Amino acid sequence: MKKKSKVVSYNKWGYIFLIPFFVVFTVFQLIPLITTIYNSFFENYRSGLKQIGPNFVGLANYGKILTSGELWKYAGNTLIVWLIGFIPQIFFSLLLAAWFTDPSLRLRGQRFFKTVIYLPNLIMASAFAMLFFTLFSEQGPINSILINMGILSKPFKFFSSIGATRSLIGFMNFIMWFGNTTILLMAGMMGIDTTLFEAAEVDGATSTQIFFKITLPLLRPILVYVLITSLIGGIQMFDVPQILTNGSGDPVRSTMTMIMWLNKHLYSKNYGMGGALSVLLFIITGALSFAVFKATDTRESTY
């Protein structure tokens, strides 16, 4: 009896410590979420000094977004640029994580390299994009180097070529995030029971076999988690392409992501269209988050 009352009083403290989170969540996330959905049903924008609306228009904003064809184009851009960054990211992260966690390699200076690969993530994305913009500009250092080495005869306009601009954005995202992914995958690999590796070695498995037959299958839940969180991050890609192309998404809007498009609407204070687009993105992101929960569930059931 006495013991039980003690548990209850501990619970009380638990709830008290949770209050700050719930207050912050309600004020900064829940209320804005609800008002965004509410706003998406109205025609509400500003034309110069005049305010138009808010007039209730039902689902007209959604209709406009879904039928204009622009959304699919920008969704496609986002997906392509994300893939350009994600494929090398997952490849190098797996490789590095496998090397770092392999006890037989005994790599020197692990701590140093772990810090170094994580460092690009600490640079502000906008600063990183500015840096690349200057490096790859028509008369910038990269072009001078390539010309001096005799590889190019005249400057290459990186930001006028669809492929080059997309690749640069993908490359920047890769550089910024592969350290983070490596650390996540390392955490996953360290969680695998070492006796399995030892047993495999005793049975005479090569390190390639160990990686593909033991590490990868047991890493699957973490891999799915990394994939989904990176995909959500990809959908929200904004700062790098925005700064690199000065908000234009050039050439021919081939690097305009969905959030950049949202920003265009919000910039002209078009809350109706902005709200509707946000809700659509919310639904997509919500579906993906649901997939994460599913993935983590299977992990628990396999153990």
Next chain:
Amino acid sequence: MKKRLLSIVLGVAMTTTLLAGCGSSSTDSTADSSASAAASTAETTSTAEAAAGSTAAVDTGADEGKVLNIQCWNEEFKSRVEDHYPGYEKDSSDPNKGKIGDVTVQWTITPSDDNAYQNNLDNILPENADASADDKVDIFLMEADYAKKYVNSDVTMNVKDLGITDDDISQMYDYTKDIVKDSDGNLKGLSWQACSAGLIYNRAAAKDVLGTDDPEQVQEAVKDWDTFNETAAKLKEKGYTVTSSANDTYRVYSNNVSGPWVQDGKVVVDDNIKKWVDDSKKLVDAGETGTYDLWSDDWNKGFFPDGKVFCYFGPAWLINFCMQADQDGSIANQGGWGFVEGPQSFYWGGTWIAAATGTDNPTLVKDIMLTMTTDETVLKDIVVKDSDCVNNKALLEELANDDSFQSPILGGQNPYKMLAAGAEKVDMSNISDYDQGCNEEFQKAMKNYFEGNTDYDGALAQFKTAITEKYPDITMD
């Protein structure tokens, strides 16, 4: 080790979500506040009018505000006031503050790219009368591209209500007054600049290619667009580009259009603008000009001899304010530019000073406006120190005929005869509220056509999309 690593990962994840929360929430909360702000706009304007009426009666500065707020988009007007307004003291600790008597001057600078400056004004001006005394905007600056929007609304004060008379401004060029007259003919702003513009050529390049750097003979080589394009081909043989970017000539074409950008709520692409597209496409394809954005570092390269650019188009302020004359080795520093009228006459930019409705410093505002735009000693100082082209017919006349006046940047040439003649010719009948957005987006879209990433129709479609995003109330067809 495992635990520590996990806790680091969790910590990072938590901080990221926290920060992410901050980011999205701030956008949404501004959304809310401006929505409510908009709701109160209607009542604000009526109180604002009342305030304007009563302030006109005030004739002493005794009980006026202690803070003078000035909204602008760059350092230009600020440096003019700092250098030329009598009694202005700089604040050594804060570059955006100063003092006139016991009034603190607070400068707020918002860059004008992508309508940011306008959006800022659109937000604060309608509520200006209700703002607290120290936050009230007293003076804001306008550009011709969007001046009509503010002039035709109640947020800008009639200069007559400040006590400025027609006699005070009789020496100003008519076009500088036409821009800032509302539909009833009330004058709502003043400018100290006359921004007629011309072609600024690189003297060394002219000697190299045309065999002379004499302005009259150079003018012969650029007198109309056909000759201009032929000269471009000659320049190309010697390794020069005629302009730094196709966008350099844009203003020259767009000032000579037959109708405004927006007519009856529809965007219209004028024939002369289409001609700009066709001419520029040819120049770009032939490698005779670039496609850089104006003001970018690549565009600036032609300010130095190694950039190998034959000419830029611009008014007096471009020469003295932008061409890096204080940098060693620049063409401007060596006095290597010359000035001619070019293929078509045009104007570019210009800054108008307007008083915001609701100001609590009407006497001081009036004095700044009058001193900076009509006082002949101040204007002459501006000419001598900044080689700006001032908005005063008599003074320009005097300068044009004064052989002792020579611009060091232009290698001793006196540009004022041409500038004065140009200012008389400027025609402002085709400006609209939407010019800044249309001009910016049109150049951005056409860049894709020039670079071969799409055809003309594709670029036009991109322009159309961008315009409807910026101005949801106008249509293309």
